[in-house]
Amino acid sequence: MSGHPPAGPAAVNPFAPTAVAAISRGTQRPVTVRTAAVRRATGVLDTYLAACAAAGDGVGPDGVPDDPSAVPPPVPGNVVAVVGDYGTGKTHLADLLMVRLREAAPDNGHTVYVEASRSASFLSLYREFMGVLRRDHDLPARVREYYTDVVADWLVQTNVFPPEIAAGLRGGETTTRHLADTFGLTEASHVQELQRRLRAVTRSPDIALALSLLAREGFEADVLDWLGGACPAASLTGRGIAGAIDTDSAALEAMGVFALLYGHRNHRFMLVVDEIEKLLLDAARAPEGLAGFKKLLEVFAAAGGFLVIVGLPDVVTMLGPSTLDRVGCVVTMPPLDSVDVRELVLESNASVGRGRTLDPFTPEALQYLVQLAGGSPRRVVRLLHRCHADAVQAGGPMTPDRVREAAPGLSFFTRDHVVAAVRHLAGREGLRVEADRRLSAGEQTLVDLWVPAGRGGTGGVGFMVTDSVLTPTEARRLADAGRAVRRAAPGAEVRLLVAGWVSPDLDATLTEAFGAAPVVYRPDRAFDDALLPSLRGARGARRGVTADDGRADDGGGADVLALTEQVEQVRRQQDAAREVLERLAEAVDRAGSDAALRAEALEARVTGLRTALGAAGVVPPEVLLPAGLQQVFDEVDEAAAQVFRLPQVFDVAFEPGPAATGRRSGRSRHVVERGRDVLAAAHALEGLGVLQTALTLATSLQQAVTSWWARHGADGAATTAAQDSLRALCLTYDELFGQLERRFTGWDELDSWWVSATGDARRAALGSSSTVRRTHDLREQLHGLGASVLHAGRRLA
Amino acid sequence: MNPFCPPGLQGNPHQPLRPWDDGLDCHTAYYVPVDHTQRAFEQFTELAGDAADLFAVGRLVIAAGPQGCGKTSLLNRCVWHLRESAASGVRTRLLVVDLTDECSDNQPVPERIRHVATMLIDELENMPRAPFDAAVVAELRVRLDDGERGPARMYRQLSTQLGRLGEQGNPTAVAVLLPASADLVDELAQYAGLVGPRLVFLGESSYLVDEADLRARIKRVLRANPVVLQLGPLRKDDCVRFTDNRMALHDGGGAPPLHPEVVATLNTSEAPFTVLHVQKILHGLYEFVLGREDRPEVVTQEHLTQYLLESWRWS
Secondary structure, eight states: OOOSSSOSSSGGGOOOOOOOOOOSSSSSSOOOHHHHHHHHHHHHHHHHHHHEEEEEBBTTTTBSSSSSTOOOOOOOEEEEEEOTTTSSSSHHHHHHHHHHHHHOOOTTTEEEEEGGOOOHHHHHHHHHHHHHHEEEHOOOHHHHHHHHHHHHHHHHHHHSSSSHHHHHHTTSSSSSHHHHHOOOOOOOOOOOHHHHHTTTTTHHHHHHHHHHHSTTTTOOOHHHHHHHHOOHHHHHTTEEEEOOOOSSHHHHHHHHHHHHHHHSSSSEEEEEESSSHHHHHHTSSSHHHHHHHHHHHEEEEEEEEEEEEEOOOOOHHHHHHHHTTSSSEEEEEEOOOOOHHHHHHHHHHTTTOOOOTTBOOOOOHHHHHHHHHHHHHHHHHHHHHHHHHHHHHSOOOOHHHHHHHHHTTTSSOOOHHHHHHHHHHHHTTTOOOOEEEEEETTOOOEEEEEEEEEESSSSEEEEEEEEEOSSHHHHHHHHHHHHHHHHHHEEEEEEEEEEEEEEEEEEEEEEEHHOOOEEOSSSSSHHHHHHHHHHOOOOOOTTSSSSSOOOOOOOOOOHHHHHHHHHHHHHHHHHHHHHHHHHHHHHHHHHHHTTTOOHHHHHHHHHHHHHHHHTTTTTTTTOOHHHHHHHHHHHHHHHHHHOOHHHHHHHHHHHHHHHHOOOOHHHHHHHHHHHHHHHTTTTHHHHHHHHHHHHHHHHHHHHHHHHHHHHHHHHHHHHHHHHHHHHHHHHHHHHHHHHHHHHOOOHHHHHHHHHHHHHHHHHHHHOHHHHHEEEEEHHHHHHHHHHHHHHHHHOOO | OOSSSSSOTTTTTTTTOOSHEEEEEEEEGGOOTTTTHHHHHHHHHHHHHTTTHHHOOOOOEEEEETTTSSSHHHHHHHHHHHHHIIIIIOEEEEEEOTTSSSSOTOOOHHHHHHHHHHHHHHHHHHHHHSSSHHHHHHHHHHHHHHHHGGGHHHHHHHHHHHHHHHHOOOOOEEEEEEOOOOHHHHHHHHHHHOOOEEOOOOOESSOOOOOHHHHHOOOOOOSSSSSEEEEEEETHHHHHHHHHHHHHHHTTTSSOOHHHHHHHHHHHHHSOOHHHHHHHHHHHHHHHHHHHHOOOOSSSHHHHHHHHHHHHOOO
């Protein structure tokens, strides 16, 4: 091997180092593996583009529109949802679609990319969208084009002007200003017609008016400021525009109109909203949120726009069936297989002038690499980049062994994934799993996981978990261990589980030693199917066990066993907690369609969760959250302490009223009346229950996060797996709180009730507005808790 | 001589007729009963009477209708009529101040109103036989500078000062031709509140077509409701009346006659057409024809088509 890296194309690394999709603005296609998902999405886009091309601009060569009295109807648009887990290439696909559209329509293709993660609402998403339109200086041009059509239609309709004039106007050979100067065309009447047409597509006369002003000189800055969310300038208030665009519904309305403007004539318009799940979580909390989103989908499709929403697989559930009906195509991003990656390498090499070659990778190396990456496109590209760099530096072909050397720690699936999957499966089958079980005193009889079955401690299923098996030496070592375990526990079944890849030539050795083929982990049904027969066999054997808990009673190494058992106990508790959370999330999902779900029922479930977590002793007492995360929960506690103490509320009912003079009968009557008033207030009890439940839920999240921190620690928290896990917890919280928040409609009444219920004295002490403010703050704190935790967790990384 | 260029407007033949202006009395002959202008003018003369009542309380007169339908020309005719009536009837001197070109569309309404007031004072100060001495003008400016209420205070003071001129034996009134309000209906509503005795505002809007809409915007009770003169696009045969008028007035001017088929073409437009469209097209057509070496005997449809095809490109 040489220490001198080669120069020229061979030295160029065709793989991106971070493998995070970047949104391009040009028309150069990114290297893309044409998976089924990519083919499907591009197919839908191509159909749309073909329809646009076939429809033309609705104007014949003589300048006569098909229907001179109206704007040519837009080609039906479409909505495509691209869903997939992190790093599966969703944004890359969205970028590809945008490039494809610009490529197909270099002069009249418009693409806008916005990230919902930067937006807390449709309103802020809209403002970002407007920011892009403004940056591109495109909106006034679109309005003027629309205006030009109005004038051209009029020219045709008069029967006075030869058709060449309308065609020339549409084609940019003349201007409306020139025609006004020459033939007396009047701006005002055409602007009014423009306004009339815009009003036909928006319920907001203000938006129609503002856009029509863009066709006139001198209003552009004021109108664009207003469309961007600013208060109307005097030039707009003088024309009747009184307020800013400051509600979600107004924002959605405006976006729909823009879709029409951009989809007008022969233009193709694509809006990509990435990380849509973040927006949908918020939208789902407001009754009108999803309805508004549904309307946006409708308007986009009707206006001839092409909307691409990109998000996690949960998006499909979040949208619900009625909204999904409006999505033309849902594209799920699959993991890459070795054929895909092979194609990716060939294409990438070709893109840097190296020809369609796999060099420096061997086919086996690519197979291994795909396994290491779990098929995740982002990880695949990252691994390819690192391996390619290593190959350039050291020379020689990149083999599986060298892939492992070049990319330590980059394996997507780790032993932890495998262990977690086995535990999950066993738990589902009602089986207990022990960790690091030694089946006899011998050194080589340790199994990573043990599912006991039958008396005596040697019946059951043992699982040995290993990283990739690439060399004969590794295979031999594992085969020896497998044989030793089978000898020590003749009644046991032993399976080899692989987090990674097994070199095909070593497969037979391992199969012979373990009595069954090694199972390579992948998070799909195939893995479950491979393990379930063994686990079900163990369950069948356990049915005969009555008193025995399955613990080994070999007498030797009791201390080690006890310690192992303790460690395992903690892990089980953590798993149990996670499962409870998952079950709860599922339950709430199911309840999503049950309008009768009451806050009390949800509270009972959350309380159950809390009890389960508490009983399980999930978090070792010495585990403390890092300051950033702890602060998030402290802020909730503080807000709650400021506002909501149930006893305090009821204390008020027993306070002597101003009319009380010390006579028992008078005081009693007052207390009863006061208490009755407190309880009778609209939404009072329900509201109290909701707030209490929400606080319980927050506490549960804190425990789950503490457990997460205990599991990953400072070193592990930054890993993608840990961040994914934290994200799942936060999303679960968000979903649960969203259910609570959505189902309780009396928030405003609750605020004022609280003020009245806490009595004049407290109001005087705190100030009623300040109390309401604090009640509001608590709700806001709870509302944003998931996002805050996630943010604080990311900062750890 | 182009038949579609009224006298006195050679520099800009498409300007509105201005019979009240010095030396342009002849423009009265160029008013043609098209797109309801005659009816609107009669509505105004009936209301104005001998101008005494009109001056007693002041008035806002609004011409409303599509751009190019002759609103400004109509208001100029109304001013001409008012001045004639005032001179012969109540023997009042009518000062006409034309501020139609003073503001731009995108200026805020308060700014526009203040600007018009400032320009009005300047005009009153600088016009021949200025009605007020320097002290009165200074007082008007002081009132105008009084914050938001400035214009209202200034106009009230102006009305008072005009009254004093009457008491001194010089009855005087002011007619202000306001900048076109385009779509600023609120601005017109505000002028309705600034009206005072001996003060007449004449404004126009290309967007206002609903008189009830304007009245709805005027919240408080006024001493005199605004007068709204509604115009519209050309009606059937309006085009014929217009061209007949211009060709008749031109008789002997040397331009070839217009073939009826040209007029018929313009008269049968399926889209709303205004008198400005006809005026501009025919003026351009005659410029085109009169500029040719082979000047035709008659201006035909073919000439029209040729002119349109040769003129539409922007360069």
